[in-house]
Amino acid sequence: MNPSDLFLNFLNTPVLFFFMGMIAIAIRSNLEIPQPLPKFFSLYLLFSIGIKGGMELSKSGFGEGVSGILILAVAMSSVIPFYTFFILRKKYSISDAAALAATYGSVSAVTFITAIAFLQSNHIPFGGHMVAAMALMESPAIITAVVLYKLYNKDDSNKTTLFHTIKDAFTEGSIVMIIGSLVIGLIVGEKGYESVKPFAGDMFKGILCLFLLDMGIVAARRLKDLKAAGAFSILFALLVPITNAGIGILLAKIFHMGQGDALMFTVLCASASYIAVPAAMRVAIPHSNPGIYVPMSLAITFPFNVIIGIPVYNYLVQMFI
Amino acid sequence: MNPSDLFLNFLNTPVLFFFMGMIAIAIRSNLEIPQPLPKFFSLYLLFSIGIKGGMELSKSGFGEGVSGILILAVAMSSVIPFYTFFILRKKYSISDAAALAATYGSVSAVTFITAIAFLQSNHIPFGGHMVAAMALMESPAIITAVVLYKLYNKDDSNKTTLFHTIKDAFTEGSIVMIIGSLVIGLIVGEKGYESVKPFAGDMFKGILCLFLLDMGIVAARRLKDLKAAGAFSILFALLVPITNAGIGILLAKIFHMGQGDALMFTVLCASASYIAVPAAMRVAIPHSNPGIYVPMSLAITFPFNVIIGIPVYNYLVQMFI
Amino acid sequence: MNPSDLFLNFLNTPVLFFFMGMIAIAIRSNLEIPQPLPKFFSLYLLFSIGIKGGMELSKSGFGEGVSGILILAVAMSSVIPFYTFFILRKKYSISDAAALAATYGSVSAVTFITAIAFLQSNHIPFGGHMVAAMALMESPAIITAVVLYKLYNKDDSNKTTLFHTIKDAFTEGSIVMIIGSLVIGLIVGEKGYESVKPFAGDMFKGILCLFLLDMGIVAARRLKDLKAAGAFSILFALLVPITNAGIGILLAKIFHMGQGDALMFTVLCASASYIAVPAAMRVAIPHSNPGIYVPMSLAITFPFNVIIGIPVYNYLVQMFI
Amino acid sequence: MKNLQKIEVITEKRSIDIVIEMIEKHGVTGYTLIPNVTGKGKRGIKHGDDLNDVFINSMLITVCEETVAEEIVKEIKVFLQDVSGVCFVTDVKYVLH
Amino acid sequence: MKNLQKIEVITEKRSIDIVIEMIEKHGVTGYTLIPNVTGKGKRGIKHGDDLNDVFINSMLITVCEETVAEEIVKEIKVFLQDVSGVCFVTDVKYVLH
Amino acid sequence: MKNLQKIEVITEKRSIDIVIEMIEKHGVTGYTLIPNVTGKGKRGIKHGDDLNDVFINSMLITVCEETVAEEIVKEIKVFLQDVSGVCFVTDVKYVLH
Numbered sequence A, B, C: 001m002n003p004s005d006l007f008l009n010f011l012n013t014p015v016l017f018f019f020m021g022m023i024a025i026a027i028r029s030n031l032e033i034p035q036p037l038p039k040f041f042s043l044y045l046l047f048s049i050g051i052k053g054g055m056e057l058s059k060s061g062f063g064e065g066v067s068g069i070l071i072l073a074v075a076m077s078s079v080i081p082f083y084t085f086f087i088l089r090k091k092y093s094i095s096d097a098a099a100l101a102a103t104y105g106s107v108s109a110v111t112f113i114t115a116i117a118f119l120q121s122n123h124i125p126f127g128g129h130m131v132a133a134m135a136l137m138e139s140p141a142i143i144t145a146v147v148l149y150k151l152y153n154k155d156d157s158n159k160t161t162l163f164h165t166i167k168d169a170f171t172e173g174s175i176v177m178i179i180g181s182l183v184i185g186l187i188v189g190e191k192g193y194e195s196v197k198p199f200a201g202d203m204f205k206g207i208l209c210l211f212l213l214d215m216g217i218v219a220a221r222r223l224k225d226l227k228a229a230g231a232f233s234i235l236f237a238l239l240v241p242i243t244n245a246g247i248g249i250l251l252a253k254i255f256h257m258g259q260g261d262a263l264m265f266t267v268l269c270a271s272a273s274y275i276a277v278p279a280a281m282r283v284a285i286p287h288s289n290p291g292i293y294v295p296m297s298l299a300i301t302f303p304f305n306v307i308i309g310i311p312v313y314n315y316l317v318q319m320f321i
Numbered sequence D, E, F: 001m002k003n004l005q006k007i008e009v010i011t012e013k014r015s016i017d018i019v020i021e022m023i024e025k026h027g028v029t030g031y032t033l034i035p036n037v038t039g040k041g042k043r044g045i046k047h048g049d050d051l052n053d054v055f056i057n058s059m060l061i062t063v064c065e066e067t068v069a070e071e072i073v074k075e076i077k078v079f080l081q082d083v084s085g086v087c088f089v090t091d092v093k094y095v096l097h
């Protein structure tokens, strides 16, 4: 892969629709995909990658490499919040630092899905177990962050237990959707998948276009909310994903992942959550301010990863792995 | 077909999503397909089976067997409410007994559609006229039940005439959707169908998965409402469909239906309405309690038919017909 | 093409669903496609024709003929409001005359899309630039009408400037959707289009069916609002599109358009707006009455064009061009 | 200024048209409708998650003069004897239209 | 406790942002918006079944002090001379926030 | 007739069930829920455009007797110390059910 291919990858169809959404807001257009369709699209995309991932797992089986990657995924999600929390403590309250730590330790399903579309366009295969890795990476960061918060905030009057937080994280609709679809894909295998493929598989990229169009609109709106954020927040929202991506590529190299798996793993490390984490924080750390952590992940880290990150990470993966 | 195939049939992809919906409620997940998408999916499914059924009728024509089946269908829907009404009178008020009689005499389009997906998976053909049979079976039971109610409830102050009820039953959106699509399928034939097939045909099974996921959620929620129902209601909701299925198979044998048609007819007899009937009862028998008849049909009879009934009825059809 | 083919063209699948929607209202059915799905379908259809048109433009390039057609399109949209305004002044207030002039000078995307489905069924090709022509024809009529209004209504207290109106016209969601998709189609070309085709292309005609079903329902409802309209309004709503179609065919002949382009151009000239114009009039000419111009375009001109107009215009195009 | 009343009627979505006819008959000049609301009352929970409109309510809001309001309320009272729903009346200080 | 007023404004969906700006200008600290309501008034029926947002209303609810409410109402009065809509003011006993 | 009060609670959609439990505990016989409302308050704007239900509110309306209302309001006061939301109480002239 040479640098000109790198440039071409910015011109991925779904990502262009993301741009279009941002431009629509910039020119003050009233364009929007009316709710609840974007909500539904996000469920559809999880369903789509879940059932396909499950079907592929039913063919490949859970080899040794697979469990290695899954353990690595859980480890990364658990560890990232530690180092970020201590950086964040310099500028933010304990609650906000913990919520941000959870945000950057957890993952963004939409970034992951965009990376899938990217790999498909470039005909690079990846394993169905990476979908399981994504599902596994959403919660550990939340748990670590809540533990840190409870350790440092001795006079916490909040009565939500850690158990409650863990239960919540695993019953969140999006998690149930992806894990449920993965399991069903595993059960019905290739034959069962064939019959739903025209909807569950073939629609994937087209629906992703309209979904990213909406995400572009939402991200651009949140960008306006971000005015007050200051340089530290913006730098953090750019440098942390880059650092985590670096660690991701390094680990992928050490653990001999294939190129497709390596990119997916890197993207997971680099991405930040804006769906699962805000839902969990409301209950677990209610004094944290979603007006801080959601715009950072949604309006900076997410567009950065989708537009620049994925093609660059892929370029590095192609060079080093 | 041997018993192990019977077991395999429980693992039908759409039915697994129905299970997944029930599990989501059991683990108190907030997963749901946001409205109005489930409403739209039900319209889509009627559109899909209607236009396809019409197209197939345009090829096969209305033979002698066809009109026989249609007459049989109307007869079953008209007769079932009689015997059920007199059983139900033992435990329920006249209004509730009549509403329940309508419920079990009428049919469930979703059960019917799930049976179509089942036949497709097993590559068993059935005639386009069965779609017409379904459309014809929705209303007669309602009319019989209202007549019974008016006979037994002399001091009925309700001024809704029987004519009004009949008119309502035929202008109900779902009926207009299926009949309209059927007629259009008949007019445009195979050539017209080809151009809409990628949407109207190929998406069918995938959309059914997401729709049944939602139905699983709704059915499981209603199950909670059912605590107060008592053993009689639950037994009724299981035994009446089984009895009606038995009568259905017998009639299918006597009238020499093909295996596909026989299963569809049996499923129609066994299924209970939870869309058309509650809509009609509100106006025609306003003192009946939807809190009784909807949970019985939706939370017991529907899951029973979808999970256990269809494969078992098919097993019997394969053995006897 | 002979007259019997002309008749067959009324039996186009999507148009039959439009009929079905009108019949549903006539028999007082409660059938409807629940919002926001019709809104979403209209966005989907714009996305679909936009990205496909862009892709085709990327293959054919902008030849000399293309810019000629685009200029002609803008000219027609700018000129139609003049002659209609002076006819309309005889019966309507300045505000209503101006709003109606904008309505009939601008275009109906849905009529255009129905004509695309019609050409596809008849295997007649047309150029991707016609999609650009449609996008370009929405606004000039609005601008002309507002200029006429401001000229004739000296004591206009409305402070909305012409600039504001122009800006609004170009940031309207539907315009951004079609132009955005067109540009993306141009950028990604045939290769990029392939990956979204199962959704963006293959679903087109099926979704159009359900969308026109809803449009039939809405048009029939508006027909009831029209009782008060009087013969002048109804005649106007029928004769103006016919006149404009005649001019369209003439120009198509003079400028040597292909048959497909000629039909699309004729349909654009003949169609009247009921989405972009009401949105613009609210702000630019707030004293105009949408209860007059929306039913005329939506309940008379639109059904006329879709049911009778398109096949007849095509018959004439086949004869003369 | 005349004494103004706000009438709020919540009833099953499929019956709301009857309420609208009722108030229009009394010459009421305007109303606002919240098409989909859920709720709970004597007749159990309306989840709003059904496939038809049986388990969902609509809420109608209309402001009118006290004399008219009184007549409307009389009719709604009869209506609510048969049909699921509830009706509240509150004083309104003033109205701009 | 200060005298509190509830202002409810129903206007076409596309104009509701102007109302929001208006109340925010007067330092109102909060509001609630019901994005889609239908209705009928001097300008006919708003079915809410259109493809754009011309035939649909939104309803804004805000509770504020009487003095502020009076100023807001003055502006809304002017606004409603040009734009479709209606505004009700009612007394509120008390508010928790 | 007893003195009747209308309680309106607006809070984040995900917490509205807690409010419902609260009022039901006090024996309230009915309520109406507007599931999706947007708004603005001390905690910023709730756009309602998110993919989860964090940035959207629900609005609960219940009419009950004054004595019950007072008790409910006490609890809601505590609830609103931790959770985003607002609660208004108004007098109702009368209720038909």
Ligand SMILES: Nc1ncnc2c1ncn2[C@@H]1O[C@H](COP(=O)(O)O)[C@@H](O)[C@H]1O
Pocket: D010, D011, D038, D039, D040, D041, D042, D043, D044, D045, D046, D057, D083, D084, D085, D086, F029, F030, F031, F032, F033, F061, F062, F063, F064
């Ligand atoms: N006390 C109440 N306060 C507010 N809404 C109520 C009340 N009681 C009933 N409702 C509404 O009226 C609907 C019908 O009530 P019911 O006919 O008693 O089941 C309910 O589903 C609620 O939406």
Ligand SMILES: Nc1ncnc2c1ncn2[C@@H]1O[C@H](COP(=O)(O)O)[C@@H](O)[C@H]1O
Pocket: D029, D030, D031, D032, D033, D061, D062, D063, D064, D097, E010, E011, E038, E039, E040, E041, E042, E043, E044, E045, E046, E057, E083, E084, E085, E086
């Ligand atoms: N008396 C009224 N009571 C409640 N809502 C009203 C009333 N009059 C008008 N409205 C609402 O205000 C909107 C605009 O009114 P108008 O501008 O008079 O057409 C209507 O569509 C209704 O939603």
Ligand SMILES: Nc1ncnc2c1ncn2[C@@H]1O[C@H](COP(=O)(O)O)[C@@H](O)[C@H]1O
Pocket: E029, E030, E031, E032, E033, E061, E062, E063, E064, E097, F010, F011, F038, F039, F040, F041, F042, F043, F044, F045, F046, F057, F083, F084, F085, F086
């Ligand atoms: N003064 C007010 N009037 C009406 N609604 C309000 C008011 N203040 C807050 N709200 C509503 O209550 C929600 C939560 O408020 P808060 O917790 O202050 O952000 C807001 O999103 C609004 O929907």
Ligand code: NA
Pocket: A080, A103, A104, A105, A106, A107, A244, A268, A269, A270, A271, A272, A273
């Ligand atoms: Na991460």
Ligand code: NA
Pocket: B080, B103, B104, B105, B106, B107, B244, B268, B269, B270, B271, B272, B273
């Ligand atoms: Na039955």
Ligand code: NA
Pocket: C080, C103, C104, C105, C106, C107, C244, C268, C269, C270, C271, C272, C273
């Ligand atoms: Na035109």
